[in-house]
Amino acid sequence: MIKKTSVSVAAVMMLAAPALAQEVPQATTPAYNCDFEPSCEVAPGIYGKMASPVTSKFNLSIGGFVKLDYAYNSVNLGSNGALGTLQNGIPKSSSAAGRQDQSIFTARQSRFWLKVAGPNFLGAKTNAIIEADFYGGGGSSNESPNMRLRLANTTLDWVNTQVLVGQAYDIFGPAISSTVDFGSGNKTGAPNNPRVPQVRVTQKVNLNSDNALRLVLGVQNPVQDANAQTGTNSDSWGGKLNVAGQAMLISKALGVAPGYYGLSMNSLTAGVFGLYGNQSVGDNSKTVDTWGYGFYTFVPLLSSKDGRNRAMTASFEGQLYMAANQSVNGATAGTVIGPAGSKTAAKGYGFYGQLIFYPTQDLGITAGYGRRNAYNYASYSGINNFEKSNSNIYANIAYDLNAAVRVAVEYQNLNTQYGNVTNGTGNLAGLATSGTANIARFAAFYFF
Numbered sequence: 001m002i003k004k005t006s007v008s009v010a011a012v013m014m015l016a017a018p019a020l021a022q023e024v025p026q027a028t029t030p031a032y033n034c035d036f037e038p039s040c041e042v043a044p045g046i047y048g049k050m051a052s053p054v055t056s057k058f059n060l061s062i063g064g065f066v067k068l069d070y071a072y073n074s075v076n077l078g079s080n081g082a083l084g085t086l087q088n089g090i091p092k093s094s095s096a097a098g099r100q101d102q103s104i105f106t107a108r109q110s111r112f113w114l115k116v117a118g119p120n121f122l123g124a125k126t127n128a129i130i131e132a133d134f135y136g137g138g139g140s141s142n143e144s145p146n147m148r149l150r151l152a153n154t155t156l157d158w159v160n161t162q163v164l165v166g167q168a169y170d171i172f173g174p175a176i177s178s179t180v181d182f183g184s185g186n187k188t189g190a191p192n193n194p195r196v197p198q199v200r201v202t203q204k205v206n207l208n209s210d211n212a213l214r215l216v217l218g219v220q221n222p223v224q225d226a227n228a229q230t231g232t233n234s235d236s237w238g239g240k241l242n243v244a245g246q247a248m249l250i251s252k253a254l255g256v257a258p259g260y261y262g263l264s265m266n267s268l269t270a271g272v273f274g275l276y277g278n279q280s281v282g283d284n285s286k287t288v289d290t291w292g293y294g295f296y297t298f299v300p301l302l303s304s305k306d307g308r309n310r311a312m313t314a315s316f317e318g319q320l321y322m323a324a325n326q327s328v329n330g331a332t333a334g335t336v337i338g339p340a341g342s343k344t345a346a347k348g349y350g351f352y353g354q355l356i357f358y359p360t361q362d363l364g365i366t367a368g369y370g371r372r373n374a375y376n377y378a379s380y381s382g383i384n385n386f387e388k389s390n391s392n393i394y395a396n397i398a399y400d401l402n403a404a405v406r407v408a409v410e411y412q413n414l415n416t417q418y419g420n421v422t423n424g425t426g427n428l429a430g431l432a433t434s435g436t437a438n439i440a441r442f443a444a445f446y447f448f
Contacts, residue, residue, distance in 0.1 A: 056116065064112030064131075066446040069105070071181070074438040076100040079142065082441075083109070083135070083183055089387045089416035090435035098435055106142040108134040109182050113151070124156040124163075150195055160204040164218075167197050170329055171218050171244035172275040174296050175319035177354055178261050178366045180396050180410040180443050187330035188392035188414075189352030189370030190319060194329060197221045200244075210253060214271075216246040222277050223328045224290050224335065242277035242290065255303025257315035258356050262364045262398070265307060266315070269298040275326070283341045290345065292331055294321025302357075310358040320351040322375070333374045333387040347375035362400040369393050377419055388419040396441075406445040413438055 069082040075090060076097040081104045091097035113131035120126065129151055136146030153166025169192060176192045177185030186193050200218025207213065219241040248271030259266040274293040281288045302314040323331035324345035334346030354368030371391045380386045396410035414437045421433050 058119070059117040061115045061117075062112070063115070063448060065110065065448065066107065067109045067111070068107050068444045069109060069181075069441065070443075071102075071104050071439060071441045073102040073104070075435065076102045077437065080135075082106040082142075083181055089390065089418070090414050090437045092418065092432040092435045094432035095435075098432070104142070106145075108142060108145045110134060111150070121156060124158045124161075126154065126156060128154040128166075160206070162202040164198070164200050164202070167195050168200075169193075169195055171198070171200060171216060171220065171246060172273060172292055172323075172326070172329065173294065173319065173321060173331065174246065174273060175317060175352055175354075176260050177317075177352060177368050177370060177392075177394070178356065178396070179368075179392075179394050179412070180398075180408045180441050181412065181439075185352055185368075185370045185392060188372050188390050189321075189350035191321075191323070191326065191329040191331035191350065191372075194223060196223055211249065211251045214246070214248045214250055216248075217243075218245070219243055220275075222279065222290070224277070224279065224325055240277055240279070242275055244273070244275040246273040246296075247271050248296070254300040256307055257300035257303055257313045258310050258358055258364070259298065259315065259317070262310060262356065262358060265304060265310075266298050266300070268300060269296070271296060273321075275323075279325075281336055281343050284343055285341065288325060288336055288343060288345050290325040292321055292323030292326055294319060294323075301355075309361055310364070311361045312359065314355065314357045316353065316355055318351075318353040320349070322349045323347070330372070333372070333390075334380065334383060337379055337383060339382070344379075347379070349373055349375055364398045365396075366398075367395040374419070380419060384420050384422045385418050386420060388417040389415075390417075391415045404447050406447070408441075408443045408445070410441040410443075411439065412441070 071082045073081050077091075078097075081102045093099075111131065111133040113129055116128045118126040118128070130149075131151040132147050132149055134145035134147055136148035149167065151167055153164050153168045155165075156163045173191040175185070175190045177188075177190045179185065184190060184192055198218050198220040200216060203215045205213040205215065220243075222240060222242050224242075248269050251268040254268045256265040256267050258264070272293065272295055275291060277290040278287040279290065296319045297317070299316045300313070301316055302312055304310065304313050321331065324347045325335055326332045326348075327335050327346065331350065332346050332348035334348075336343040337346045338344050350370070350372040352368065352370035354366065357365045359365070369392065371389060373389045374380060374386065377388060391414070393413040394410060396408055398406055398408035400406050416435045418433050418435075421431055
């Protein structure tokens with residue numbers, strides 16, 4: 001009797017085994033791409049292929065690009081010479097750096113990002129992004145770059161409303177010039193940097209089927225609070241959060257045309273932007289205001305035939321602004337000016353314009369001009385070698401070999417005019433009143 005029962009149980013278990021196997025999936029063994037024997041199960045090669053995908057508890061995507069830059073500069077712009085941005089103005093023609101040229105390779109502008117789409121919340125889609133490049137540490141060697149956080153924010157997205165929390169692009173100055181160097185017009189009329197911690201709300205208001213308003217309001221970290229004035233007890237402190245906003249009209253009337261780098265297709269856009277904050281400075285009896293306002297527009301001159309193809313499309317982007325105490329984002333040439341105890345905000349203005357033309361889907365041609373100018377030179381009377389103006393003339397050609405590979409060449413002419421010139425040392429040595437850099441650049445991208 002016992003034997004019969006044992007046989008019956010064993011038979012039932014054998015019959016149930018396939019069903020159990022289906023209910024409890026077995027772990028998938030990663031498939032390795034082994035280039036050599038032995039021990040391929042241990043190491044698939046340093047950059048070998050593994051079939052195990054990147055996973056997350058939410059929907060995760062990864063992307064970015066590898067970018068190699070070569071730049072020839074007619075003056076020595078230092079370790080960031082491939083970036084092309086006006087870090088401290090172009091060296092004077094009479095300085096040592098102004099009499100040197102520079103040839104530089106770098107891959108520091110390579111970038112990667114992680115995006116996450118998580119569960120819905122109160123009817124909104126939740127998303128997050130973290131993005132980094134390798135320009136941390138400023139003057140780091142091109143052979144040993146440091147990682148730098150660019151973006152780190154999360155969003156709640158309803159149909160017409162978005163709430164963003166984290167580090168994102170400055171709300172002030174929406175224009176980003178399509179220069180290959182990624183200086184993007186900073187300090188020459190397009191003060192789109194830095195990326196700052198913030199909380200902002202974007203609201204879309206539909207006027208009709210073709211027109212809508214995009215309203216942005218947010219509070220940002222008062223990065224101008226890092227201003228360090230010289231002298232005892234004259235450092236700034238106590239900056240309040242900056243309040244910034246945009247009000248833009250978006251219209252489908254002219255179709256769409258390529259925007260920044262030809263990577264987006266944009267509609268007719270026109271509107272205003274602004275920022276306000278204040279901070280205590282040294283022994284001042286009153287705070288110093290930080291403010292700015294401006295106008296921005298994007299115009300499709302030749303629209304895409306189907307909303308996607310770039311062949312025979314053209315666009316114009318322009319911006320102008322007035323600002324005070326915003327040197328941290330390149331909008332003004334200084335922070336605060338004037339005698340101790342009575343310092344006021346340094347003021348400046350800027351303007352920028354850019355044309356993008358795509359004769360074919362893969363060939364893009366861009367040309368633009370930008371300028372930032374100090375306002376009221378007399379107010380800078382106590383500041384030696386201040387930057388009266390910075391200008392940027394550029395033209396570039398980019399060609400997409402396929403969906404991943406892009407090559408580009410660029411010419412730039414950068415100029416700085418100095419005021420209250422005095423003799424001294426370093427890049428500003430000598431009594432020349434200006435510095436000019438002619439730059440030739442080549443770049444190769446691999447987008448992934």
